Amino acid sequence: MMVTRMTTTKKCLNIGMIGAGSSATNIATTIATIPDLKLAAICDVNKDAAQKIADANKVQFVTTDYKELCKQEVDFVVISLPHGLHKEVAVYCLEQEKHVLVEKPIATTVEDAQAMISLAHKKKLKLGVHFQNRFIDAVIEAKKLIDSGKLGRILQASVSVMWFRDTDYYKKSSWRGTWKMEGGGSLINQAIHPVDQMVYLVGNVRCLFGAWGHLVHPIEVDDNTCAAFVFESGAFGTIQTSTATKAAFPAKLTIFGSEGGIEIDGNVLTIFKADGTKDRIDFAAKEGGQVASATDPKKFSVIAHARLMNDFASAIRENREPLVSGEEGLRSIKVVRAIYESNGEKIINIK
Ligand SMILES: NC(=O)c1ccc[n+]([C@@H]2O[C@H](COP(=O)([O-])OP(=O)(O)OC[C@H]3O[C@@H](n4cnc5c(N)ncnc54)[C@H](O)[C@@H]3O)[C@@H](O)[C@H]2O)c1
Incomplete structure (x- = not known):
């Protein structure tokens, strides 16, 4: 009798992080504890901040332009930026077919949040908000x-x-x-x-x-x-x-x-x-x-x-x-x- 072995290995997902400040540092630390997630790319207008997280987490791709990050083979992006940038960057990433996990709060206005939600549905992509508590x-x-x-x-x-x-x-x-x-x-x-x-x-x-x-x-x-x-x-x-x-x-x-x-x-x-x-x-x-x-x-x-x-x-x-x-x-x-x-x-x- 043939026995088919079921494999339980999950696909490793590559993550691109936009923003390399204090919250991003915590998220990078967390990602390093999860076997099937990999921080593959990081972006910050402050190159030193991005490089610091990259060095600590062996991240290959570092950029100061989030549009460049979106060209990378990442399965989803984490947005850890000042609140006023959440909508603009999330919309761009969704347009580039990336799933988006955005830091809290989702956006600074109800209208911006609704625009992000509608676009994610339209593109059949996942939009999550980082309310870990x-x-x-x-x-x-x-x-x-x-x-x-x-x-x-x-x-x-x-x-x-x-x-x-x-x-x-x-x-x-x-x-x-x-x-x-x-x-x-x-x-x-x-x-x-x-x-x-x-x-x-x-x-x-x-x-x-x-x-x-x-x-x-x-x-x-x-x-x-x-x-x-x-x-x-x-x-x-x-x-x-x-x-x-x-x-x-x-x-x-x-x-x-x-x-x-x-x-x-x-x-x-x-x-x-x-x-x-x-x-x-x-x-x-x-x-x-x-x-x-x-x-x-x-x-x-x-x-x-x-x-x-x-x-x-x-x-x-x-x-x-x-x-x-x-x-x-x-x-x-x-x-x-x-x-x-x-x-x-x-x-x-x-x-
Ligand atoms: N979930 C939590 O418990 C928690 C805790 C702290 C902060 N946060 C959230 O995380 C987000 C970031 O907060 P923080 O405390 O890390 O702020 P921070 O100021 O430490 O980091 C923000 C980073 O964004 C970078 N940045 C600004 N504009 C950019 C751009 N256009 N492109 C790329 N990088 C850019 C800055 O250089 C900075 O390094 C906020 O939404 C905040 O509310 C969440």
């Missing part, structure tokens, strides 16, 4: 708890990211603190992960009233925001963000249900039970389970990044949507833009 254990566990109904009806949710960035943070980097290139400040940049986790766990926001201001830093965009809103489910929510409070509070997403609640602080999950007791599960203590915090923005979870990268690669191999697709990335940007547009003056209905 959906893949941390605290969020995976929280999702199971909510979907199983153990928290009862979700009544309210709140996001609090009251962090600090010093003046140098804005001075040293010309794109930060500007509407054109950062597209906002504390809300679109620092708080976007918990806002994404909130819409993922609780649902879309229907309408909101928000306010923003630059109360301390000499920047165009927000160093403080707040908002109150109603979810499509009828639950209520609040958001408060800052890059101007030196006290370095933890970043928290709290979800209150009729039968209990949860709090996610980095990769630590606290479960508040109906009997008044609570369980605290510290996933951050595990190797690779750390995430950025007020005091250490450079910390990152290799595990969460790798889960996201593996899912995106599988989506290409299996011709399915990635778990964090363009549409998923759009959900948080709708909330962010509505807060900026509300501007302490009007209630915004989110479509």
Whole structure:
């Protein structure tokens, strides 16, 4: 009898990275841990930055022009650029038949995000957004708890990211603190992960009233925001963000249900039970389970990044949507833009 051996080896996918800054360095470190992914090309207008990542990861092709990178044999590109460039570069890469994994936020406006999503569908290519914090254990566990109904009806949710960035943070980097290139400040940049986790766990926001201001830093965009809103489910929510409070509070997403609640602080999950007791599960203590915090923005979870990268690669191999697709990335940007547009003056209905 003939026995056919099944091979389980996955096709190795070549990646081109556009942008070689701090986030790209973390992603390159992650790619090096995944056997069937290879960083094959890297681009940055700052050649030294690109070369540094190339040397550390044995990357063959280095360029300062992302259009040149697109001529290479890469299966997908990772875009890790200032927010204001996400749309332009993603559209170009999609036009060149490349799948695109773009860093958070998907884009600076709802319209730009929608244009990227439509083009990816038209070209039958994958578009993913790098919200790796959906893949941390605290969020995976929280999702199971909510979907199983153990928290009862979700009544309210709140996001609090009251962090600090010093003046140098804005001075040293010309794109930060500007509407054109950062597209906002504390809300679109620092708080976007918990806002994404909130819409993922609780649902879309229907309408909101928000306010923003630059109360301390000499920047165009927000160093403080707040908002109150109603979810499509009828639950209520609040958001408060800052890059101007030196006290370095933890970043928290709290979800209150009729039968209990949860709090996610980095990769630590606290479960508040109906009997008044609570369980605290510290996933951050595990190797690779750390995430950025007020005091250490450079910390990152290799595990969460790798889960996201593996899912995106599988989506290409299996011709399915990635778990964090363009549409998923759009959900948080709708909330962010509505807060900026509300501007302490009007209630915004989110479509
Ligand atoms: N997922 C996360 O947890 C996480 C963490 C940090 C940053 N980010 C995101 O990553 C992206 C980049 O942020 P960063 O902190 O790495 O910024 P950064 O300033 O450290 O890096 C950006 C890089 O882009 C390069 N660049 C600018 N214009 C370019 C162009 N036209 N072509 C090629 N290169 C160009 C710059 O030279 C710079 O090296 C942003 O979207 C940011 O929000 C995500």
